[in-house]
Amino acid sequence: MSDQTISRIYEACIAAMSSNSNLSSSEAITGMMVMHGLKVEDQQAAFELLKHKIETYFSTEQQPAHILDKEQETIPWLQSVSSNEYYSDRYYEHLRTEGQLPSKVISVMKSTNRETLERLGNPNIDTPFKRQGLVVGNVQSGKTANYLSLINLAADYGYKLIILITGIHNNLRSQTQKRVNEGFIGKDSEKQKHIGVGHSNDPAVMAVIKSNEPHCFTTVTDDFNGKIRASTAVRPENAKNPVIMVVKKNYHTLDNIIEWLRNNEDGQRFIGTPALIIDDEADNASINTSKNPNETTRINGQIREMFNLFSQGSYIGYTATPFANIFIDPDDYDQAKADDLFPKDFIFTLEAPSNYMGAKEFFLNDQGEPNYDSPYIEFIDDNEDTIPLKKPKEFEITELPKSLIDAMYEYLVSIVIKDVRSIGNRHTSMLINVSHKTQEQKDVFGLVSQEYEEIRRAVKYLGAKDQNERIENHHLAALYRKYLAYSNECHVDEFFKKLQNVIETIKVKIINSASDDKLDYDNYADGLNVIAIGGYSLSRGFTLEGLTISYLIRNTAMADTLLQMGRWFGYRDRYRDLCKLYIPDASFEWYAFIAQSIEELRKEFIIMEQNNLTPSEYGLKVRNSNTGLLITAKNKMRHAESVTLSESFSESSFTLRGIALDDLDQQRRKFATFGSAINDQYGLHGAYSHDKEKDHELFFLANDVNVNDIIALLSNYEYSVDDLDRKEALYTYILERKEEMAAWDVVIHKSFLGIQAPSQLRTFAKSCYHQDHVKTADGGGRILRPWEEAFGLTEDQYNKAEQQRIIADIDQTAQFYRKNRDKPLLVLKSLDLKKKQKSHEDANKDESNLSHVPAFAISFPKSENHQPVSYIVNKVYVDGYIGSMEEADDELGE
Numbered sequence: 001m002s003d004q005t006i007s008r009i010y011e012a013c014i015a016a017m018s019s020n021s022n023l024s025s026s027e028a029i030t031g032m033m034v035m036h037g038l039k040v041e042d043q044q045a046a047f048e049l050l051k052h053k054i055e056t057y058f059s060t061e062q063q064p065a066h067i068l069d070k071e072q073e074t075i076p077w078l079q080s081v082s083s084n085e086y087y088s089d090r091y092y093e094h095l096r097t098e099g100q101l102p103s104k105v106i107s108v109m110k111s112t113n114r115e116t117l118e119r120l121g122n123p124n125i126d127t128p129f130k131r132q133g134l135v136v137g138n139v140q141s142g143k144t145a146n147y148l149s150l151i152n153l154a155a156d157y158g159y160k161l162i163i164l165i166t167g168i169h170n171n172l173r174s175q176t177q178k179r180v181n182e183g184f185i186g187k188d189s190e191k192q193k194h195i196g197v198g199h200s201n202d203p204a205v206m207a208v209i210k211s212n213e214p215h216c217f218t219t220v221t222d223d224f225n226g227k228i229r230a231s232t233a234v235r236p237e238n239a240k241n242p243v244i245m246v247v248k249k250n251y252h253t254l255d256n257i258i259e260w261l262r263n264n265e266d267g268q269r270f271i272g273t274p275a276l277i278i279d280d281e282a283d284n285a286s287i288n289t290s291k292n293p294n295e296t297t298r299i300n301g302q303i304r305e306m307f308n309l310f311s312q313g314s315y316i317g318y319t320a321t322p323f324a325n326i327f328i329d330p331d332d333y334d335q336a337k338a339d340d341l342f343p344k345d346f347i348f349t350l351e352a353p354s355n356y357m358g359a360k361e362f363f364l365n366d367q368g369e370p371n372y373d374s375p376y377i378e379f380i381d382d383n384e385d386t387i388p389l390k391k392p393k394e395f396e397i398t399e400l401p402k403s404l405i406d407a408m409y410e411y412l413v414s415i416v417i418k419d420v421r422s423i424g425n426r427h428t429s430m431l432i433n434v435s436h437k438t439q440e441q442k443d444v445f446g447l448v449s450q451e452y453e454e455i456r457r458a459v460k461y462l463g464a465k466d467q468n469e470r471i472e473n474h475h476l477a478a479l480y481r482k483y484l485a486y487s488n489e490c491h492v493d494e495f496f497k498k499l500q501n502v503i504e505t506i507k508v509k510i511i512n513s514a515s516d517d518k519l520d521y522d523n524y525a526d527g528l529n530v531i532a533i534g535g536y537s538l539s540r541g542f543t544l545e546g547l548t549i550s551y552l553i554r555n556t557a558m559a560d561t562l563l564q565m566g567r568w569f570g571y572r573d574r575y576r577d578l579c580k581l582y583i584p585d586a587s588f589e590w591y592a593f594i595a596q597s598i599e600e601l602r603k604e605f606i607i608m609e610q611n612n613l614t615p616s617e618y619g620l621k622v623r624n625s626n627t628g629l630l631i632t633a634k635n636k637m638r639h640a641e642s643v644t645l646s647e648s649f650s651e652s653s654f655t656l657r658g659i660a661l662d663d664l665d666q667q668r669r670k671f672a673t674f675g676s677a678i679n680d681q682y683g684l685h686g687a688y689s690h691d692k693e694k695d696h697e698l699f700f701l702a703n704d705v706n707v708n709d710i711i712a713l714l715s716n717y718e719y720s721v722d723d724l725d726r727k728e729a730l731y732t733y734i735l736e737r738k739e740e741m742a743a744w745d746v747v748i749h750k751s752f753l754g755i756q757a758p759s760q761l762r763t764f765a766k767s768c769y770h771q772d773h774v775k776t777a778d779g780g781g782r783i784l785r786p787w788e789e790a791f792g793l794t795e796d797q798y799n800k801a802e803q804q805r806i807i808a809d810i811d812q813t814a815q816f817y818r819k820n821r822d823k824p825l826l827v828l829k830s831l832d833l834k835k836k837q838k839s840h841e842d843a844n845k846d847e848s849n850l851s852h853v854p855a856f857a858i859s860f861p862k863s864e865n866h867q868p869v870s871y872i873v874n875k876v877y878v879d880g881y882i883g884s885m886e887e888a889d890d891e892l893g894e
Contacts (some may be wrong), residue, residue: 068347132343164246378407508530762833831853
């Protein structure tokens, strides 16, 4: 069945089911197929594809955006302006039919952008206005579609000039221009053909389209350059239709726009044409990073100057990483360039649709903790000799890590399985991002091309052989092992036959500023299968279509930069199980921290919304990382401060991020001495964990151990470098609660009591092992198991916790044990540590490393008190909270 036929049946089914709620998707598809003379039994793959698309359309959930402003100060004006909403209606129809966006997503997009436009000035009256806001989305979640919706609506309601400022790279500007051509202009001026919202087979409709066609001063290949500036005859104030330009965030381009605007108005400062300026990736290059308070950085100054030229202007930044934006000084003012770009009037926080895969899904579990068992993560542990995370100065890449070749095999399998499933997304991409240096990217490109050529030849010449002959080739054997996870979907012979059909179509491209390669998916009607190698050019804003496999080895100090590299986020309907992200374990720690920080900041936005506060009134804070990762670049945080606020270990576990290996015998003796002492003083008994199939027989339990005994042990424990900063925090937390935590439950492994008992096995990647310590980085899941936090609970406490867990529908969690615990629990453990490595046959093999290693963990009950933790806060927070505290201190001093 052709794509056109599938689209027609899809549209007809959506229309039929929208008018008849009792009609099922299967009934609708069957009926429409019959009308097209098709038999369902002959079109099973197309049937399943349509069924999934239609059910996604109706089942996808979409929550409304959160709006941060003073609602009572918003003066609605849309109802006072007569508009047939021509541009908006055709765009939403385009999203529904061509984009096949779910109905609830389109509905929320409509309402969100009406709310946004209400907060901008009314361009139909003479009153001057300036509005500044921010829209916070998720990486790869449909941000472009949202601001295209706003552009169409703004054009409907009188905005005559729209300046869309994209990122700093040409490929992102070109990709955005294509989206604007499809979703607003309706025409590709270079090919001189109508597309997207501007395409129709009805001559009468085409006449209307042409008469309402927006003017555009840029093309896919041409930015707003000096030649266009000098030659364009269209003046926005006299144009019948709206004017738009899609420009790169480049000082030459912005200079051209400013000069063009001034010339159009005979050098006047305030231009009468109502303007909407949209700043995509608003946290990148737009921020004033000047150290001198009396100066601005070039691009920041140009955007402010451009905005200040208009008597009626609205500026809206869009970003998925708003850290830098909230740290802008809201009081920064320059007479020539006006206010800085702080979103003083409003912040909209967009919620992602339910079928979106984001940072939470990749890196966190249901409790918001790092998910080391994420099905989408493969840990890279073999790169230190070939592509180290921190490369020496003169390092050259001469060999690929085996994990990168494994990722290439997995990518090839994903192409075939997508084809087997008849997934509508034609393109399939792989991302390799291992360096920001173009020469190193070139080196990797050469090695990947060479490796791929070997794989290609093996598939081409041996793929049709008997299976026993195929697996004698190491490439085909590796592909076969990757295929086994999907063997129920197609026979092995069919798999290799399909792989032979596509192997010649795969491109290996290097995408950077020094390369002529481009990722132009539109030029491949049957789909582009590409292995894309790059750095910055494949980071911010750029979409890799049908991305399944990502291989990332990047070392950056900035959280927002790291998150923006996440091209693997997005929508992967019917093939999310094919998606894998290969990263080193250190990068996983960073990403998990960023995911938690973003979620916490979003909660701050919700608090603002609930209290009906504007961004200028509410101080925002972002948690500091204890791993050395910066929230954003230091020069973007000139107006931010690091402060100590309060947070609690309450109802959480303290678990070691590392284990010191310097003197394990001495550490064992400390645990043994402690165990003997508490046995003599308190007595020990069986550590019943309320689950006899677990490991309770390895431990003994002592009740009501004095807190001073606990402090003495913890102060003598040899902490690794990973926990030195947390050691003081732990002591402080306990010392401040000596009365509250006077009595403890202690569980101790029998081996520290002179009783023979097996140690518990823990396996970590080779890269976690260092000379004097091993990084456990467990996030609560590696040293202390969830069920072990049930030690010490009474039967009533345990039963209550289990009942709460069942109601919450969570299989494994310790949160309800902590909620019902009335004493802290200390667990002294004995671990066998092993290294994980892969054999040449690609089978997992654990290598023995260290035995009987002492470690501890603590499960804390609820506490009313708190513990210090560091946050970076913005200037509004400093002025509103810290400033008032300082004033109070001065008054006390008087």
